[in-house]
Amino acid sequence: MRHVYRITYPNGKIYVGMDLTGTSLYFGSPRKAYIAADLGPEACRDLTIRKEILWESEDATEAEVRALERHFIETTRANDPAIGYNTWPKYTEG
Numbered sequence: 351m352r353h354v355y356r357i358t359y360p361n362g363k364i365y366v367g368m369d370l371t372g373t374s375l376y377f378g379s380p381r382k383a384y385i386a387a388d389l390g391p392e393a394c395r396d397l398t399i400r401k402e403i404l405w406e407s408e409d410a411t412e413a414e415v416r417a418l419e420r421h422f423i424e425t426t427r428a429n430d431p432a433i434g435y436n437t438w439p440k441y442t443e444g
Contacts, residue, residue, distance in 0.1 A: 351372035351406055351407070351408055352368070352369065352370050352372065352406065352407050352408070352410050352415045353368065353369045353372065353403050353404075353405065353406045354366065354367070354368050354403075354404045354405040354406075354415065354418050354419050354422050355367055355368070355369065355378075355401055355402060355403050355404060356401070356402045356404055356422070356426065356428070357377055357378060357380070357399055357400065357401050358399065358400040358402070359385060359388075359389065359399055359435075360389065360393060360397065360398060360399070361388055361389060361393075363385075363388065363433060363434050363435060364426060364428050364433065364434040364435070365378055365380040365428060365434055365435040365436060366404070366419065366422045366423045366426055366428040366434070366436055367379070367380075367419065368415050368416065368418075368419040370412060370415060377399070377401065380435040380436070381435060381437060384435055385435060404422050405418055405422070420439060423436045423438075423439065424439070427441070429441040430443075
């Protein structure tokens with residue numbers, strides 16, 4: 351099963367990613383230093399995050415999954431540093 355998912359951190363910021371293998375415990379590759387800096391050391395000692403599957407398919411191609419990941423990054427503005435931790439595609443206001 352292939353997924354596009356959203357991770358929500360305790361501060362409300364999000365990360366959108368994809369999983370081509372259907373690994374339910376995969377949480378993507380956000381820049382962990384950004385998250386740790388935002389949350390602070392105390393919050394990182396007892397951390398609860400939420401993973402939501404936004405879209406899934408058994409037969410989508412890798413290209414289709416990547417295109418949908420980008421779509422969800424842009425529509426949720428997960429690449430806007432005020433909202434999320436995605437660094438690609440680069441956020442441009444407007």
